[in-house]
Amino acid sequence: MSCPFFLPQHILDSSAWNPAPRLPLGEAWGGTCCAPPAGPFDPREDVVRELCNMGYARGRCEFFPAGTVGDAIRFSMRKGATEPPSVVYVIERDHSPIEHGDFDPGQTASILAAQGRAFIESHKRLRES
Numbered sequence: 001m002s003c004p005f006f007l008p009q010h011i012l013d014s015s016a017w018n019p020a021p022r023l024p025l026g027e028a029w030g031g032t033c034c035a036p037p038a039g040p041f042d043p044r045e046d047v048v049r050e051l052c053n054m055g056y057a058r059g060r061c062e063f064f065p066a067g068t069v070g071d072a073i074r075f076s077m078r079k080g081a082t083e084p085p086s087v088v089y090v091i092e093r094d095h096s097p098i099e100h101g102d103f104d105p106g107q108t109a110s111i112l113a114a115q116g117r118a119f120i121e122s123h124k125r126l127r128e129s
């Protein structure tokens, strides 16, 4: 589950973890925090690895806005090989779902869309490796 404000933009080296944990987006992603009203910025790599990729940053990350409804976004691939892949998303708060739906890979301008595309890209790469 990734932070709802995390815009994944590039793959990070996973060798910092040994063994690598099961990562919400499939692989470790670097990217941008879109939370601050002053504008997006690229958090430190340790923050990206421990909070942005893993979600549930409320009270742990100084940039996480207190009034935010969701704590994390989780993606899951439906069984069966379809192209494009069939993916569902769940937005969680306190480890309970507060919103869910089918992910539309045609979505363009949202953080959820960017995370969904990163999830699909990572799963494709991991399947082929």
Ligand code: SF4
Residues within 6 Å of the ligand: 003, 004, 005, 006, 007, 032, 033, 034, 035, 043, 047, 048, 051, 052, 057, 061, 062, 063, 064, 065
């Ligand atoms: S964990 Fe913190 S720094 Fe990372 S995207 Fe969320 S609010 Fe921003």
